[in-house]
Amino acid sequence: NAGVTQTPKFRVLKTGQSMTLLCAQDMNHEYMYWYRQDPGMGLRLIHYSVGEGTTAKGEVPDGYNVSRLKKQNFLLGLESAAPSQTSVYFCASSAPTGNGEEPQHFGDGTRLSIL
Amino acid sequence: TQLLEQSPQFLSIQEGENLTVYCNSSSVFSSLQWYRQEPGEGPVLLVTVVxxxxxxxxxxxxxxxxxxxxxxxxxxxxxxxGDTGLYLCAGGGTQGGSEKLVFGKGMKLTVNP
Structure with missing residues (x-):
C-alpha cells in the first residue's frame, strides 16, 4: 500500500532556482492538498484541488503554483525560490464524504532548504 | 480566518502519567479530527468526532x-x-465545503521512560 508518495524527500536550492515537488496517490481520491509545516506555525494550506483539472488557493499561495493534470498526481511548483520558502512540504489526499468527516492521508514530506 | 488554538504547545512527562490536550476555537466545526505525527513522517489520523x-x-x-x-x-x-509525537487537531466542514481542514499548531509530547 503506497498511499501518498512524495518526491523528492530532500532538496537544497539556491535563491532564484525553480523546482517542482511531485505528489502521487493510489487511492483514487478526488481531493488533494499541499501544505507547508514550519516550527510553531502548524500545517498551513498552500493550494488544493477538488478534482482533475481544478485547483484553488489556500491560506498561503503566494510564490507557488500547482497543477492537477491527472487525478492521481498533484504538482507543486516554485518558480523562483526564496529563503522564506524553506520548509517541510506535505501532500495529502482525501475522498469527499460531503459532511466534513473525510480524513486526509498524508505523504512523508519533502524537506526543502533554500540558501 | 478560522483558528484552532491548542494547549499546551509542549509537554514533557514521565511514563505512567496522565495528560490532557485542548483544542479550542471561536468557530463551529462540523467535525474535529485528531492526528498524530512522528518525526520524519506525515500526520496520521487517530479519530474523527462529529x-x-x-x-x-x-x-x-x-x-x-x-x-x-x-x-x-x-x-x-x-x-x-511510544505516545511521543506531535498531536494535531483539525476542524472541518465550515469553509464553503467539507474539503478543507483548519489545523491547530500542535502539541509536542515527550514521554520519558
Missing part, C-alpha cells in the same frame, strides 16, 4: 467533542514512550 458531546476511546486515548462543536480534548491515560 457530534456535539461525543466521546470516543482508542485504547488509552479518550477524545471528546464539545457540546457546541467549538472545542475538543484528548486525554491520554498512563502515557508510554
Amino acid at each position: 457530534t456535539g458531546g461525543e466521546v470516543k476511546k482508542l485504547k488509552r486515548l479518550t477524545f471528546q467533542f464539545g457540546d457546541a462543536r467549538k472545542d475538543s480534548s484528548l486525554h491520554i491515560t498512563a502515557a508510554q514512550p
